[in-house]
Amino acid sequence: MKEEQLDKKIASFAPLAAGGISKGVKVFAPATVANLVCGFDVLGMALHRPQDLMSVRLRDEPGIVIQHTDGYQLPVEPEKNVAGAALLAMLEEVKEPPGFDITIDKRIKPGSGLGSSAASSAGVVVAANHLLGNIFSNEDLVRFAMNGEKVASGVKHADNIAPAIYGGITLIRSIFPLDIVQLSAPPLYVTVVHPQIEVRTSDARQILRKEVKLKDAIRQWGNIAGLVAGFMKNDYSLIGRSLEDVIIEPVRSMLIPGFDEVKKNSKEAGALGGGISGSGPSIFMLSREESTAQQVEYVMTEVYVKLGIDFKTYVTTISYDGVKVLEDNE
Structure with missing residues (x-):
């Protein structure tokens, strides 16, 4: 300065x-x-x-x-x-x-x-x-x-x-x-589940791959551009299609018990999509309607009750x- x-x-x-x-x-x-x-x-x-x-x-x-x-x-x-x-x-x-x-x-x-x-x-x-x-x-x-x-x-x-x-x-x-x-965005509800385990950001960075295949980078760039465009165009369908990570999530999700089941069940319950919040272990899902976000909370709860892992959930907004x-x- x-x-x-x-x-x-x-x-x-x-x-x-x-x-x-x-x-x-x-x-x-x-x-x-x-x-x-x-x-x-x-x-x-x-x-x-x-x-x-x-x-x-x-x-x-x-x-x-x-x-x-x-x-x-x-x-x-x-x-x-x-x-x-x-x-x-x-x-x-x-x-x-x-x-x-x-x-x-x-x-x-x-x-x-x-x-x-x-x-x-x-x-x-x-x-x-x-x-x-x-x-x-x-x-x-x-x-x-x-x-x-x-x-x-x-x-x-x-x-x-x-x-x-x-x-x-x-x-x-x-x-x-x-x-x-x-960025602007349409109204969205956010459901978060925080399994009560710790994933340190520094540790989560250490396990990431140092090199990325060109085809994966191209797919990721398309998703980032699509997500930004979806927010700004109020296009819920485009937002949902763009909530895909082919580089970071496949590695980091291994640190989070129940991740795949939470993601699958949440989308079946009507969520637009979602994934790891930051470096984890929290998982977030975006929904268009509050009732959907609450149903997503329910299916997240089912997963961690079954796994016997303590957890906390939030249904909130931006x-x-x-x-x-x-x-x-x-």
């Missing part, structure tokens, strides 16, 4: 630090579905449920203090915590940065495949930006929050971060430089708000 831009932004921050508009905010940070089957690392979608709750407040002295109220035993050192890493990246571009107290009530289970790390990373930068007088753009916030994803998985990726910040469905055309495209900010002046 250019020096003159920083000067301008810090000038707008000064009255807030002096005790004016707001000392603290609470934010709801949404779960997200990354990849959307065929769009590995380039497509993502924000959900209304579940959501993390975070409180971010300005401190009277420099430094970042993090506490969790969720019992997941996540690290609280800023450099090792995804929210801390994202906020540190932001504060590198702020002259005389203030300190922050961060309290995280994580309701999106880590390792669920529902963008748990992205929710913390996106939530903290949106909250801090609000307290600084909204001096950074959404694209800047994605750039900062990607540092949290690097802590979580070893790789900077934005397919969860972008929808968490922008809301709705997003396409990451490019990471370097960032080029984020917001969140077009992204991270939601609430004033907290306590």
Whole structure:
């Protein structure tokens, strides 16, 4: 960022630090579905449920203090915590940065495949930006929050971060430089089943093939283009036909017990299609009608009851708000 831009932004921050508009905010940070089957690392979608709750407040002295109220035993050192890493990246571009107290009530289970790390990373930068007088753009916030994803998985990726910040469905055309495209979509219901096992994103990346056959790449490109076109044309049939992954899913699905049966039974129940949410183990399905989404939930439940694996389900919709900010002046 250019020096003159920083000067301008810090000038707008000064009255807030002096005790004016707001000392603290609470934010709801949404779960997200990354990849959307065929769009590995380039497509993502924000959900209304579940959501993390975070409180971010300005401190009277420099430094970042993090506490969790969720019992997941996540690290609280800023450099090792995804929210801390994202906020540190932001504060590198702020002259005389203030300190922050961060309290995280994580309701999106880590390792669920529902963008748990992205929710913390996106939530903290949106909250801090609000307290600084909204001096950074959404694209800047994605750039900062990607540092949290690097802590979580070893790789900077934005397919969860972008929808968490922008809301709705997003396409990451490019990471370097960032080029984020917001996509329209027809009304859709999302059914998610989260079998209570953990699949670490870093582990799920390690098993991927390093080379892809040209015929598979061509088929995948067609599906990605078809899915984007289906969203923008409100074409449910095209959306359903395009929810196919010939590269990532055949490998990662082996880590998820019951995956093939869930997918088969969900489509028979009327779902348009779906697949692995992020790196798993959660599985999502898209439906045109709420009644179909509820029937999909039922058949997902049947599979995991039969397997004897604990699970959690959600029937929800696309969140077009992204991270939601609430004033907290306590």
